[in-house]
Amino acid sequence: MNAPLSLQSKTVLVVGAAGHIGRIIVDAVLSAGGRAVALDTDAAGLQALTDVHGADALSCAMLDMANRASVDRALADAHDRFGAVDGAVNTAYPRNPRYGRQFFDVEYADFCENTGLHIGGYFLFMQACARYALERQQTFSLVNLSSIYGSMAPRFEVYTDTAMTMPVEYAAIKAGLEHMTRYVNAYMKGRGVAFRANCVSPGGILAGQDERFLASYGKHCLSKGMLDAQDVTGAIVFLLSDAARHIVGQNLIVDDGFSI
Numbered sequence: 551m552n553a554p555l556s557l558q559s560k561t562v563l564v565v566g567a568a569g570h571i572g573r574i575i576v577d578a579v580l581s582a583g584g585r586a587v588a589l590d591t592d593a594a595g596l597q598a599l600t601d602v603h604g605a606d607a608l609s610c611a612m613l614d615m616a617n618r619a620s621v622d623r624a625l626a627d628a629h630d631r632f633g634a635v636d637g638a639v640n641t642a643y644p645r646n647p648r649y650g651r652q653f654f655d656v657e658y659a660d661f662c663e664n665t666g667l668h669i670g671g672y673f674l675f676m677q678a679c680a681r682y683a684l685e686r687q688q689t690f691s692l693v694n695l696s697s698i699y700g701s702m703a704p705r706f707e708v709y710t711d712t713a714m715t716m717p718v719e720y721a722a723i724k725a726g727l728e729h730m731t732r733y734v735n736a737y738m739k740g741r742g743v744a745f746r747a748n749c750v751s752p753g754g755i756l757a758g759q760d761e762r763f764l765a766s767y768g769k770h771c772l773s774k775g776m777l778d779a780q781d782v783t784g785a786i787v788f789l790l791s792d793a794a795r796h797i798v799g800q801n802l803i804v805d806d807g808f809s810i
């Protein structure tokens with residue numbers, strides 16, 4: 551019989567929990583019966599989560615995923631409070647104020663800073679989770695938020711007549727993240743602990759974008775076009791659950807067919 555698609559009695563860290571998608575992931579973890587540890591650099595956003603969900607199954611703490619002491623402390627504190635950490639979702643989205651420029655306008659220093667903050671932070675958090683699983687002999691499922699743009703070239707035409715673009719850093723970051731996720735799984739094989747990491751790659755998520763952009767994006771999709779954050783949580787809960795316990799190093803694309 552297959553394992554249930556439930557997070558009952560599991561503790562899951564959510565990095566970037568105060569963000570647009572992160573808040574909804576916290577909801578989804580709690581709704582699936584799990585305990586959530588919401589982590590972010592945004593204190594007000596964390597307080598808002600506590601206001602909504604209370605503090606029984608939810609714990610909130612400041613975390614900078616680009617700081618090793620901060621990451622180690624978050625894992626240790628969650629372990630002390632809940633007895634074990636069974637998984638994590640990294641949905642952080644660090645970027646500097648100049649992120650999002652057109653290709654020819656991107657300065658070398660900004661390229662390095664934005665890729666470093668993002669892929670560097672995901673590296674550090676993934677390393678800490680793998681180390682935690684190994685040291686505690688703890689079965690662990692990590693889900694990294696990638697994007698369709700980690701595996702497909704941008705459709706620049708959907709941004710025509712808007713101020714939007716698909717930043718070059720993002721292509722490097724998300725392609726790198728998907729392959730780094732495979733790397734870590736390969737590295738952890740044979741070490742006697744069931745540590746697995748996978749990616750979920752959403753298509754575009756609705757957040758008040760330009761109507762022209764939404765219409766031209768939607769032409770490439772099956773039925774909805776741009777998605778709500780709730781539309782990607784099924785894939786995330788599945789990968790965290792025991793139903794996915796033999797799924798290792800994969801990338802699950804949730805994009806209403808945009809990339810097909």
Ligand SMILES: NC(=O)c1ccc[n+]([C@@H]2O[C@H](COP(=O)([O-])OP(=O)(O)OC[C@H]3O[C@@H](n4cnc5c(N)ncnc54)[C@H](O)[C@@H]3O)[C@@H](O)[C@H]2O)c1
Nearest residue numbers: 566568569570571591614615642643644695697752754755
């Ligand atoms: N929004 C989309 O359309 C979309 C589509 C595909 C993939 N994604 C991916 O989903 C993830 C979340 O996107 P979002 O739209 O919710 O972003 P968001 O900006 O709304 O939220 C990101 C959160 O990360 C936090 N954060 C930034 N740096 C951090 C750090 N160093 N340590 C801890 N937390 C930090 C921010 O405070 C914020 O709360 C990102 O990885 C993004 O690339 C987003």
